[in-house]
Amino acid sequence: MILSQDGNISIITQEKATIVELVKKIEALYPKFKNNNIIVNLTSLRTISVQEIIEFLQVSNRHRASKQSFVIVTNKISVEESLDEIVVVPTLQEAYDIIEMEEMERDLGF
Numbered sequence: 001m002i003l004s005q006d007g008n009i010s011i012i013t014q015e016k017a018t019i020v021e022l023v024k025k026i027e028a029l030y031p032k033f034k035n036n037n038i039i040v041n042l043t044s045l046r047t048i049s050v051q052e053i054i055e056f057l058q059v060s061n062r063h064r065a066s067k068q069s070f071v072i073v074t075n076k077i078s079v080e081e082s083l084d085e086i087v088v089v090p091t092l093q094e095a096y097d098i099i100e101m102e103e104m105e106r107d108l109g110f
Contacts, residue, residue, distance in 0.1 A: 001025050005036075009099060011092075013041040019052040026059055037069040037103075039095045048076040053088060060086045069102045071095040 001022060002013040010033035014022045019042075026040075040056065042048055053072060060070040075090040082088040089095050 003029075003033075008036050009039060009096075010036040011039045011041060013044070015044050019048070019055050023055045023059060026056075030059070034063070034066065035068070037099045038063060038071070039092070039099070040070075040072045041092065041095075042072060042074040042076070043092075045074070045076065048074050050077055050081050050083070053077065053083065053086060057083075057086055067106055069099040071098050 004011045012026065056072060063070040071087045071089060073089055073092055073095050087098055089098060
């Protein structure tokens, strides 16, 4: 797991370990970036299933409940396959765009 910071956005990049291991690491390190928007970059993984994306649901829901964005980046699943409860986009730029839109919505009180 590689953790980098871009302003108020924590970018977590996964390269080797399993999704379950990554979710456990995020849970363990959560206090470190709980006040930031989070992008989980999974583009370097060869395959990923919708079931693996569901592993992030609990941490995503908790983070979004605290009025922060949580976005997963992967181009390995289609938009039709992704869940309504969790934000999945195919590129990092789209993740930044989602966070920007969500911040505007929060500023406007939505």
